Amino acid sequence: MKSRGQPDCLYAAVHAAEFPAQAILRLRPDLRSHPCVVLAGSPPEERVCALNLHARKRGVVHGMTRLEVDELGNIHILTCFAETEATARNVFLETLLQFSPRIEETFATNASAFVLDITGTERLFGPPHEIALRIRSALSTVGFRASICICTNYDTARIKAEFSSGISVIPYEKESEALAPVPISALHLELEHYETFALWGIGTLGELAALPEEELIPRFGQPSRAWLALSRGYAEHTFQPMEARFELKEHIEFETHIEQLDSLLFVCSNMINNLVARASSRALSLASIRIDMSLEGSAQYKQVIHPAIPSNDRKFLLKLMQLEIAAHPPQAAVDSLTLTAEAGQHCKVQLDLFALPMPEPSRLDVTLARLKAIAGADRVGSPVLLDSHRPGNFQIREFSINDQLFTDAKTLNRTCLRRVRPPHTLRMQLNTGKPAAFRDGSAPFCVSVAYGPWQSSGCWWAVDRWDLEEWDVMATNDSGESIACLVVHDHLNGKWLLDAFYD
């Protein structure tokens, strides 16, 4: 046995077993207390690739077919989706990045495993056991269960985390003892070597570590030196930290088509919670959320939610999402759902005691979404006048209180128009070229005063050209009611129109 000096490094290995099952169940908390299995492969060759503890207690093992699982009865069968797993892995990695920027991914069958270089983090997070508890707690908030091992040796931490559950902290120079009960399969040897060790009666790393190096190397060659180093807990490893990309994305694929908004929102709620938790961990807020759904029949659905200010309010974001989906409902049942958020800085609002109260931005967002659901998305907002001579030419833009321009314009006290949309067609009687009487539907009006005409035309080269003749008319009906209105003669259609009232 080699004697070593006290190393400077400290590693935390995190191993989430049965990762395909965890990737799905973290977004389906209702299923966590039930036996669930995940099947992989194409029918009818589907086999169990991951399962939870409840399913294991019911006797399910890896490799079972769907038929065998069905025979056990009352077990939820889920389908394995690569994108769901990839998204979950990103979330898992992102959670670990809270504890160290130096992370290396390790190979693990049917699991997601990372080793963190936590050297020097004791002053931030406390002693090793405290760090392990914090990591486990952080993973738990995003829906993962993982075994954690902290050790000064990289490979010892990795192997111990894979073959144990819960939290293990291995003291310096106790690596060999900690690894002793681990099966020899942890070394990922070739099959013939396993057979040889089986013949020798070697089944654990402790038994392998007890073999003399001088006797082992002539029989297995140089690789056996590395095996011994691994089993004795002093293997050397060059740490290769990965470059993690920060992406706020959640994805879930449904086993059955979703047709109800309530069901969809139930899943959305967990996804938003996760997005908010991840953004909050970096002192960020959600500035926008993109909703992507794949619908039955390979159609796609895309909508984007833009809160007025970046927000971490889960209920508010969920309400916005509910109103957005209600205003633009998908045209078919939903197969999968992806939420991708853009992070933004927390909003800082300077309040003023002497200013008039303004609508609260987040509350205004919900109000606007509700108003759009009532009146229509294109019928709620601020009017913007267009640079055109066409009468009544404007467009509606999104109402926002962030970019208010306070003008020092004065109240001019001018008479206002009330537009008739669309303009009523009138039956007009003329007298020497001037309006003399007209009928608006069945109501007859006698014109007492008519000022005009004022010609207006434009866009003669385009389809939407106009050529109008405007008259300001005072008219009285049979009951003596007097109106002042703007009457228009449309030369293109040869019609007289009631365009607006002066009011």
Next chain:
Amino acid sequence: MPSSASLRKQIESAFEHRYPSVLTPSAKAVREVASTGISQIDDLLNGGLPVGAITELTGPASSGKTSIAIAALSRRIQEGGVCAWVDANDAFDPESAAANGISLNQLLWVRCSGTQTANQPDKFRTSNFRQTQPWPRLDQALRATDLILQSGGFASVVLDLADESIEHGRRIPLATWFRYRQAADRTRCSLIVLGKAPYAQSSAAVVLECEQAALDSANHNVIRRFIYKVHRHRERFTSITSIDRKPPASIWSAHAMWNTEKRA
């Protein structure tokens, strides 16, 4: 013989556990008002439209009620507030508003329309995603006003029912107006209701009836200004003596939007 002051004290102390200060008149709070920008109407209303209350502007077409509402909104927006116009008949004219000094980006315009099919907002489908439910125009306007008032932060909200028939307007439940009054009071918002007749009844703080008085023209070929008359029918927060002293009606004029000399 005990003095009246000691008697009052005895009676008040006797009833104190049930009615505090039973014989002492409660102090009158000075109601906040917002100027309309039209001096004649401000004089008629002791300073302007009440804040946190409902004001009704009634009258037939071409009676000037829209001009008063836009002038009031213009004033509130110039003070830095944000306003909303709930348009039951899609009659609002942005050009007129801009001509009256309204900064349009501070105005939320809700255009209700009977032809628009809106989605049911709160509940979703029971069977699939495609079901929709149409909302009548008036119902849309009432729901939108309710939402805006409840959300708070708007200095003034106009509920434009000027083109609705009187029969429809009177079918609006009183509970709706009570709710509006409470919400307006809580959020310090002036709710201005335009209609052919008063609908809010006891919930309205002020009711003004508008009518057209005359038309002033230049050279008999261009409208120079409209002259309107305003009658005060109800003013809830003003003492009786004050109302008696003030004239019941006022005349004001609104100039045409165009340059009269140039147009003539």
